[in-house]
Amino acid sequence: TRSTRPQRLLHAVQKNATRGDPRSVINAIDQFCRHKEWAMNVGDEKGCILDSVVSEVNPSTVLELGTYCGYSTVRIARLLPPGAKFITLEFNPKVAKIARQVIAWAGLEDKIQLVEGASGDLIPKMKEQFGVETFDLVFLDHWKDRYLPDTKLMEECGLLKKGSILLADNVICPGTPDYLEYIRNSPRYKSQYFKSHLEYTKVEDGLEKSVFLG
Ligand code: SAM
Ligand code: MG
Numbered sequence: 001t002r003s004t005r006p007q008r009l010l011h012a013v014q015k016n017a018t019r020g021d022p023r024s025v026i027n028a029i030d031q032f033c034r035h036k037e038w039a040m041n042v043g044d045e046k047g048c049i050l051d052s053v054v055s056e057v058n059p060s061t062v063l064e065l066g067t068y069c070g071y072s073t074v075r076i077a078r079l080l081p082p083g084a085k086f087i088t089l090e091f092n093p094k095v096a097k098i099a100r101q102v103i104a105w106a107g108l109e110d111k112i113q114l115v116e117g118a119s120g121d122l123i124p125k126m127k128e129q130f131g132v133e134t135f136d137l138v139f140l141d142h143w144k145d146r147y148l149p150d151t152k153l154m155e156e157c158g159l160l161k162k163g164s165i166l167l168a169d170n171v172i173c174p175g176t177p178d179y180l181e182y183i184r185n186s187p188r189y190k191s192q193y194f195k196s197h198l199e200y201t202k203v204e205d206g207l208e209k210s211v212f213l214g
Contacts, residue, residue, distance in 0.1 A: 005037055006069050006098040012036070013105050020107035022078040029071050029102075034200045041071035042141060042169050043199025049207050050139070050167065054079045057165050059136035063126070064088035065119050065150060066142030070099035070106075072169075076139065077108040086111055087130060089142070091118045119146060123153045134161040140179075141169040147179035155188075162214035173198045173205040183210045 003011075012032035017024040030044045042050055054062075054076050062080065067073055067090035077086055090096040096116045103109050115122055115130070119142055126132045138154065140147050147168055154160055171180055171193070184191050191210040198205040 004094070005039055006095050008037065009033070009039060009069050010098050010101055013102055017105060019105055022074050022106040022108060025074055025102060025106040026071065029069070030200075038200050040068060041199055042075070043071075046169065046194075046196045046199065046205070046207055047072070047075050049194045049196060050075055050169075051079060053165065053167050053207075053209060054137065057137050059165075060084050061132055061135045062086045062137045062139070063132075063135045063159075064139045064141070065146070066090065066140075067099045067114055068095055068141075070102040070114075072139065072141060073099065073103060073112055073114070074106045074108060077103075077111045078106070080111060084111070085113070085132065087113045087115060087126070087132070089115050089117065089119050089122055091116065119150050120153065123150060123159065124157050126157065126159055132159065135159055135164055137165045137167065139167050139169070144170060144174050144176045144179075147176045148182055151179065151183070160212040162212065164212040166208075166210040166212065168208045168210070170198075170205055171208045173203055180208060183208060188213055 009032055013025055013028045017028040033039045058081055067088040073088050080086060093116055103112055183189050189210045194207045196206050
């Protein structure tokens with residue numbers, strides 16, 4: 001049977017990246033996606049913005065919505081302080097299986113809890129089943145129509161505290177108009193746009209960074 005794109009991405013990692021070296025895993029994926037097959041990773045250009053936000057926040061608790069092959073997961077995990085709790089959610093078991101192997105190749109499996117399931121089911125379980133009080137940083141990068149309902153769900157479940165940061169990818173392309181309208185106009189957030197480009201292209205896209213004010 002034919003291989004899938006995530007399987008080919010994993011093979012590129014195994015062929016070109018050094019075990020235990022997250023930077024080489026990131027580089028191998030970016031090379032593959034820029035020159036061989038486009039894939040929906042946050043990518044190198046927006047990845048630099050993601051890196052700077054993670055470094056600035058220096059979070060003890062992180063939630064990622066949408067793991068895919070684990071590219072952004074590796075980017076985030078390599079920058080976390082020791083002992084940080086990092087949960088990433090993915091509802092497609094086939095890509096989750098690839099992500100586990102990418103994460104292991106980077107040597108970061110002890111820093112990441114990949115949970116398989118839908119965000120709408122798992123967010124309400126974060127406190128009781130996953131022992132999280134609140135998240136310092138949430139990276140939203142799953143299906144674009146889920147950004148707004150899942151943000152409201154995180155609010156309702158008490159997972160955001162004063163100063164929590166939401167960082168949302170693809171707010172222009174493919175776009176998240178209802179989320180942007182909400183987050184930019186709600187008095188509960190202070191929001192800022194970081195202009196960039198859709199991964200591996202010259203098409204405008206960007207990240208929206210929003211501080212929860214409580
Ligand atoms: N963050 C990844 C990166 O930059 O490397 C890319 C994530 S990709 C754009 C989106 C992923 O979210 C897909 O793998 C999809 O299966 C997953 N997904 C979409 N909606 C979801 C949901 N409601 N709950 C869990 N996973 C979801
Ligand atoms: Mg994205």
